[in-house]
Amino acid sequence: MNSKDQSGEAAYKVVARELRQGILQRRYADGTRLPTEAELATEYQVSRQTVRRAFHDLVAEGMVYRVPGRGTFAAPRDGQYLRQFGSIEDLMGLSLDTQLEVLRPLRRQVDIESASRLRLDSDVVHTVVFRRTHFGDSFCHTTVHLHPAAAAALDDVPELGQEGAVSDATIIGLLDTRLPSPIAEAEQSITAAAAERTLADALGCQVGDPLLRVDRTYLTTDLQPVELAINHFLPEQYSYRVKLRRNTH
Amino acid sequence: MNSKDQSGEAAYKVVARELRQGILQRRYADGTRLPTEAELATEYQVSRQTVRRAFHDLVAEGMVYRVPGRGTFAAPRDGQYLRQFGSIEDLMGLSLDTQLEVLRPLRRQVDIESASRLRLDSDVVHTVVFRRTHFGDSFCHTTVHLHPAAAAALDDVPELGQEGAVSDATIIGLLDTRLPSPIAEAEQSITAAAAERTLADALGCQVGDPLLRVDRTYLTTDLQPVELAINHFLPEQYSYRVKLRRNTH
DNA sequence: CGTTATTTGTGCGTATGTATT
DNA sequence: AAATACATACGCACAAATAAC
Secondary structure, eight states: OOTTOOSSSOHHHHHHHHHHHHHHTTSSOTTOBOOOHHHHHHHHTOOHHHHHHHHHHHHHHTSEEEETTTEEEEOOOSSOBOOOOSBHHHHHGGGGTOEEEEEEEEEEEEOHHHHHHTTOSSSEEEEEEEEEEETTEEEEEEEEEEOHHHHHHTTTOGGGGSTTOEEOOOHHHHHHHHSSSOEEEEEEEEEEEEOOHHHHHHHTOOTTOEEEEEEEEEEETTOOEEEEEEEEEOGGGBOEEEEEEOOOO | OOTTOOSSSOHHHHHHHHHHHHHHTTSSOTTOBOOOHHHHHHHHTOOHHHHHHHHHHHHHHTSEEEETTTEEEEOOSSSSSOSSOOBHHHHHGGGGTOEEEEEEEEEEEEOHHHHHHTTOSSSEEEEEEEEEEETTEEEEEEEEEEOHHHHHHTTTOGGGGSTTOEESOOHHHHHHHHSSSOEEEEEEEEEEEEOOHHHHHHHTOOTTOEEEEEEEEEEETTOOEEEEEEEEEOGGGOOEEEEEEOSOO
């Protein structure tokens, strides 16, 4: 490692992170060129190779594309909010460029179905409803049901209890540090649904419009479900991408 | 470029391709270590940096994982440490309990968008439209666009050329045995869409009903796209499930 | 039309750090 | 403690694509 590195974070990761954030915050409009390798090397006081290493990651993530002789460009996203959610980290990183706005504050309620999906003994869950926005655009409506212990762990987060409050957090990001055991995995189920009145109002679409519904159950390392999130996305602004591989038995 | 390079193919790509093939052919069983960087550098007569470049690609693809001090290992395919989820077999297994009915027989046509998504030089693709049923219930409408070579490989399947024909095959199942290199992976994009007239008729739902739209591009082991399938599912009869894991090995 | 400058791509050498055995 | 193996970082040289002249 370089002698200049005091923080423990690799130089190329710093460069990649800052560029990623800049792209997500639309600091590089579609079609405009990013700084060249040489420019970034000077700016960050690293070698050109280190900048290349950062770009290599961003290309793999699909954040940018590069053309020899021309430059590096932010990958066009035809209006869609395009993020790869292949891992839990990706979901936690959501807070990098989105905000949540509380529509219905966190409160205790009886919900037999959610309680059973969280494998609770009682029928009591804690529920919060919010909307997630990206630069002012609402693209996701989320209802989160929490295990009582998880809800208790969020006691010190006043925003969640207040209607209209805005935060740049993610629920699992908050839970991950507050629970005794961290979040280890999530089970995700994806289907389509028509927008009901509440959803249509929150997302600014028509009643009956098709929405992408994504249910996620988050489990801690001891496989205890702690959170059930029911998300509804506007399809024009969001699509879910995965790679499938062969199982060669 | 290195003076040894006569072929025009980058040295690191050759190394990556051969390793990828070896892994897909199970030449490195789960848990056994791949050759070290130094060994591969000697074997291929390239520098250690070039081997690293190849491994970097394989890591990004999820083919291998690396542990400092221990070595490089083929990523297990049974889901345990898998970063990417779902499997091609699941899709091939469709034919076990479903049937397809040809709505529009396989024929040559010009489709610029599909051709570009298949990364073709020309604008000509071969297209077939069918409906998939499960015990008489239609649950999926599929439009398949094929690489010309893939379409040629299906010449001996008369059902595809005949409207109304019924078969219990899957297109990739057919392609897998007929193409020189097998199907290795698929890229999948999921979103929601409203049913158009054609879709509604085929699936027996109302125009405007929400459908789950799943686009899949199938690639052979040499990463050549051969098939683009656009599926529309009835959400009541289909939902897509995946498990997400934490990225730390 | 070729020439030149710019920019990314490939390849290799070296040094040092960190994790594992 | 030593050897092994991967990770990070920097340096250089040249190739290939692009754009401007």
